[in-house]
Amino acid sequence: MPISLQDETARLIAQEAAAFAAQVRQPAAREAFERLAAAASERSIPDELLPVLGQLLHLTLTSGRIAARYGPREEQVLxxxxxxxxxxxxxxxxxxxxxxALATLQGLAIERLHLAAAGPGRYRLAVEAGGRRLVLDLGPAGAGARSLELAL
Incomplete structure (x- = not known):
């Protein structure tokens, strides 16, 4: 389903897409960002450009570029x-x-919490409660349950 944009949001996305297009060396990628900039200028992103929009926003939001250039309100909107x-x-x-996965521990007394580095920008959170041990992986790719162990 296409995404309709408010004027200010469309302007920001068009600016960022055009900036990326100017920096990208691969012709296909440059064309995709140029098409995204044009679509944003029209305030509507078609389905086929949603992955490109997601890539642009992922890069600009995780790098802190949006917050630094435009501020926290714009960061929230994007x-x-x-x-x-x-x-x-x-x-x-x-x-x-x-x-x-965390809901399986709801209502149980937490016995132990442990956070460990699993690599650059990646973490592993272990939660022990009620004879159960849940391990979550956290990082740039998202969050996910790694394992759930039950004491027998």
């Missing part, structure tokens, strides 16, 4: 747009699955 892209919907699904 984060909401990101959630409507395929990449954003996938991330939301990962969060829902992680919350479902």
């Amino acid at each position: 984060s909401e747009v990101f959630r409507r892209t395929p990449a954003g919907r996938q991330l939301e699904e990962q969060v829902a699955q992680a919350n479902a």
Whole structure:
């Protein structure tokens, strides 16, 4: 389903897409960002450009570029747009699955929490409660349940 944009949001996306297009060396990628900039200028992103929009917003939001250039309000607005892209919907699904795994511990007394580095920008959170041990992976790719162990 195409995404309709408010004027200010459309302007920001068009600017960022044009900036990326100017920096990209690969012709196909440059063309995709140029098409995204043009679509944003028209305030509507068609389905075929939603993955490109998701890529643009992922890069600009995670790098801090949007917050630094435009501010927290714009960062929030573009984060909401990101959630409507395929990449954003996938991330939301990962969060829902992680919350479902955490729900298995709801109402149980937490016995231990442990956070460990699993690599650059990646973390592993272990939660022990009620004889259960849930391990979540957290990082740039999202969140996911790694394992759920039950004490017998």
